[in-house]
Amino acid sequence: MEAPLVLSTNIGHPAQMVVALVVGGAFGLVLERAGFGRADNIAATFYGRDFRMMRVMFAAVMTSMLGVYLLDLTGVMPVGNIGLLPTFVLPALVGGALVGTGMVVGGYCPGTSVVATMSGKLDGLFYIVGLCLGTVLFTVSYDWFAAFHGSTAMGRVLLHEYFGLPSAVMVMLVALFAVGALWAVGRIEALVRARSHLDPLGAQDTPATQETAR
Amino acid sequence: MTQPKPFWNPYVAGIALGLVVLVSFFITGKGLGASGAFKHLGAAVLHQASPTWAEENKNIGDYFVPGHSPLDDWIVFLVVGVAIGGVVGSVTAGRFRRETIRGPRIGRDSRLVLALLGGIIGGVGAQFARGCTSGQAITGGAQLALGSWIFIFAAFGGAYALAYVVRKQWI
Numbered sequence: 033m034e035a036p037l038v039l040s041t042n043i044g045h046p047a048q049m050v051v052a053l054v055v056g057g058a059f060g061l062v063l064e065r066a067g068f069g070r071a072d073n074i075a076a077t078f079y080g081r082d083f084r085m086m087r088v089m090f091a092a093v094m095t096s097m098l099g100v101y102l103l104d105l106t107g108v109m110p111v112g113n114i115g116l117l118p119t120f121v122l123p124a125l126v127g128g129a130l131v132g133t134g135m136v137v138g139g140y141c142p143g144t145s146v147v148a149t150m151s152g153k154l155d156g157l158f159y160i161v162g163l164c165l166g167t168v169l170f171t172v173s174y175d176w177f178a179a180f181h182g183s184t185a186m187g188r189v190l191l192h193e194y195f196g197l198p199s200a201v202m203v204m205l206v207a208l209f210a211v212g213a214l215w216a217v218g219r220i221e222a223l224v225r226a227r228s229h230l231d232p233l234g235a236q237d238t239p240a241t242q243e244t245a246r
Numbered sequence: 247m248t249q250p251k252p253f254w255n256p257y258v259a260g261i262a263l264g265l266v267v268l269v270s271f272f273i274t275g276k277g278l279g280a281s282g283a284f285k286h287l288g289a290a291v292l293h294q295a296s297p298t299w300a301e302e303n304k305n306i307g308d309y310f311v312p313g314h315s316p317l318d319d320w321i322v323f324l325v326v327g328v329a330i331g332g333v334v335g336s337v338t339a340g341r342f343r344r345e346t347i348r349g350p351r352i353g354r355d356s357r358l359v360l361a362l363l364g365g366i367i368g369g370v371g372a373q374f375a376r377g378c379t380s381g382q383a384i385t386g387g388a389q390l391a392l393g394s395w396i397f398i399f400a401a402f403g404g405a406y407a408l409a410y411v412v413r414k415q416w417i
Contacts, residue, residue, distance in 0.1 A: 035272050036273060078405050099268040109271070132405035134367035135401070141380075142372060143278070163284050
C-alpha cells in the first residue's frame with residue numbers, strides 16, 4: 033500500500049476537509065509558537081538582527097525534504113504520488129520577488145498575516161485586506177498578465193532531474209547549503225548585534241518589543 | 247500581568263513545521279498553502295458580483311462547478327484551521343493582545359498603510375508565483391521543485407533589496 037493515504041483509502045470529501053482543518057490548525061499553532069504572529073520577528077531577518085525566520089523556514093524545508101525523499105527511496109510514498117508543483121521560471125522569479133517585497137513592506141506573508149490577525153495584531157488585519165485587494169486586482173486584470181503568467185513553463189521538474197543527479201545526492205547538497213547558510217547568518221547576526229550595541233540577549237527566545245523607543 | 251510564554255527555539259519550531267508538512271503529504275498528497283484561500287475568497291465575491299464574468303475569467307474560472315461553492319475547498323479549510331491554530335496559540339501563550347507591531351521610528355497609521363501596501367504587493371506576487379511562502383517556499387521547497395527554489399531565492403532577494411528603503415518602519 034502506497035502513501036498518500038488518499039490514494040489507497042476511501043477518504044471522502046467531508047473527511048478530507050476535516051483533515052485540512054486539523055493540518056491547518058497545527059500549522060497555525062506552530063507559526064504562532066515560532067513567533068510569526070508578530071511582524072518584527074519576521075522583518076528582523078532582513079536587518080541581520082535576528083535570523084529566527086530563516087532558521088525556522090530552512091529547518092522546516094529540510095525536515096520535510098528529508099522525510100519526503102526517505103519515503104520516496106523506501107518506496108513508501110513515491111514522490112510522484114504527491115502534488116508536485118510545476119515550474120514557471122519567470123513568474124516564480126517575479127512573484128517571489130513581489131512576495132518578498134510584500135514581506136519587508138507589510139511585515140507578513142499570507143499565512144503569517146492570518147496568525148497575526150488572530151493574535152490581535154491590527155497590522156496583520158491590514159495585510160490581509162491588502163492581500164485580498166491584490167489577489168482580486170490580479171484576477172480582474174488577468175488578461176494583461178495571462179501571457180506572462182503562463183510563460184517559461186517547464187512542467188513538474190525537480191532539482192535533481194534538472195541537474196541530472198541522483199535524488200539522494202541533491203538532498204545532501206541542499207541540506208549542506210542550508211546548514212552553510214544558517215552558519216553564515218549566525219556570524220552576520222553576531223556582528224550586527226555587536227555593532228548596533230543591541231542587547232546580546234537571546235532575542236531568539238524573547239519577543240523584541242519595539243513598541244517603545246530604544 | 248503575567249509574562250507571555252517564550253517562543254519556541256527556532257529549530258524546534260522549524261522541525262515541527264516540517265513534520266506538519268510531511269504528515270499533510272502523507273495523508274492528503276498535498277502540502278500547505280495560504281494565498282490560495284484568498285484567491286478562492288476573492289473568486290466567490292467576484293462570482294456574486296458577476297457570475298458570467300467570473301466563470302469566463304481564466305484565473306478563477308476553474309473554481310466554479312455547478313452545485314459546489316468555490317469556498318468548499320481544501321485550501322479554504324486549511325486556512326480556517328490556521329486561524330483557529332493562531333488564536334489558540336496566542337491565547338494559550340498569553341500573547342493575544344490588540345496592538346500594532348511597529349518599530350520605534352514609525353507612527354501607527356503609517357505602519358498600517360505599509361501593511362496594507364505590503365499585502366497588495368504580496369497578493370499580486372502570490373498570484374504570479376502560484377503560491378506564497380507556505381505553498382511555494384515550504385511545500386515546493388521540500389519537494390525540491392525547481393520553481394519553488396527560484397521562488398525562495400527571489401523572495402529573499404526582493405526583501406533584502408527593499409529592506410533599506412523601509413528600514414524606518416522596523417529599526
